[in-house]
Amino acid sequence: MTKTETSHLVADVFNTDFNHNLNYSTLGREILNTAEQHAEKRDFGLTQIRKSNQSWVLSRLTIEMNRMPHVFETYSIDTWIENIYRMFTNRNFCIKVSNSTDDSDPEVVGYARSVWALIDNDSRQPLDLTSLYGETFEKWLYPENPCPIDGHSRIRPLSSYSSEVKYAIRYNDIDCNGHVNSVKYLEHICNLFNLEFYKKHRLKRIELAYVAESYFGDTLHFFMTEIEPLRYQIEIAKSSTADETPTTVVRSFVTFA
Amino acid sequence: MTKTETSHLVADVFNTDFNHNLNYSTLGREILNTAEQHAEKRDFGLTQIRKSNQSWVLSRLTIEMNRMPHVFETYSIDTWIENIYRMFTNRNFCIKVSNSTDDSDPEVVGYARSVWALIDNDSRQPLDLTSLYGETFEKWLYPENPCPIDGHSRIRPLSSYSSEVKYAIRYNDIDCNGHVNSVKYLEHICNLFNLEFYKKHRLKRIELAYVAESYFGDTLHFFMTEIEPLRYQIEIAKSSTADETPTTVVRSFVTFA
16 A cells, blocks of 8 residues: 555536636545545544544645646545654645546646644543554655645734624534534635635635634634735634624635735 | 446545435535536537537436435445436436445435426527437437336425525535536525434435526525425525515425434
């Protein structure tokens, strides 16, 4: 088995946006699915870690695309582990579009970076990855494989904002872990911009820092400000009653080109 | 080439709901993608009909499931054309879960029925399918293949309703045709019910009758009434201003078990 796992996909008609480009929520979902498949085949996927009452928790996700796969294009997602540390592990991704039927000369269209922690399901506390999975991971580490996009930015709490959008969490937002699906935050962030904006600008890079979980019954608040031209900081906070002060769930930067 | 086309899929972690079952929006999207793949390989898919300035328009979609694929289960979707008429064609689907690695004894978990019309992109008027595609379709017709679920119900306009939910159409609702994705209506209908309800009841059958298209900038109104125990009629209407009387876009029945 190789250090990288690859998903082979097609930008289906019903996963593309009005510009005939694959949408970010589908790409994000397939990125996480590829990560899970990599882990599953190497004995640290959900099936295995559930037996130890553990879960993987996504802490950071950054996706940067030079272009999105167009409708009907076949594309692939490679994933590999960059490194393992005591409290987290880095996993990277490379997204390629196939330009020929034998896939001999694929075009790299983007990369992604992610950071994961392993938690105990009862205490919800992070576990020591090196001692638990250090040996298991050793043969899969692939730090020399290039991931040429910038690392995750430090995202400070938002001090002021120019707009607030509220959204009541719905059934489809909740995934099999019982909380809001990591990719749904990405989808809701994409939805903060209107069609006219997307006709002029392309979403080039999105960075998500997952701070806390949110649940059915919560209302999400999307506080947004343009920190420099075409670069936005978005802080998602949750509240469970109308009176409650919202607390931060996700911090994000999005950059358009 | 056979009369049926089959997609092979996996109920990925990030496409399943809090009950660890594949969600209806993913299933709906894969049903439509399978339809498109069937058509594409047989020379009446989007790539081909676009050259004649034509589009397929989904008129009816009914999905009935005995159970949903669970997380990590592999499943398949078969599709075939039941018949062709002057103004529309019927396409059916069978959804199976693989219970063995060689897929020798799959379990049929549900079926779907759909009705499609072909329109001219400029006039937006339906075209005569028999004269345009009668010969092309002839060898693919498979009316003898069983689709044992009930046909599409007649859905009359809703005369009264017990609840109304409003939703402003967002970027991710719009597909590559520039209007709200057929599957997004299904997703929004699923979202009308809360998590407590889904803990007690399983969505068994959903029927959608597509009446008109809606666009970015429109607000959707979901008018709902329980017509008999666990059977709901939902009418989706759109308005482009706050004063405008909403006009019907989709009529639907959903039945829980």
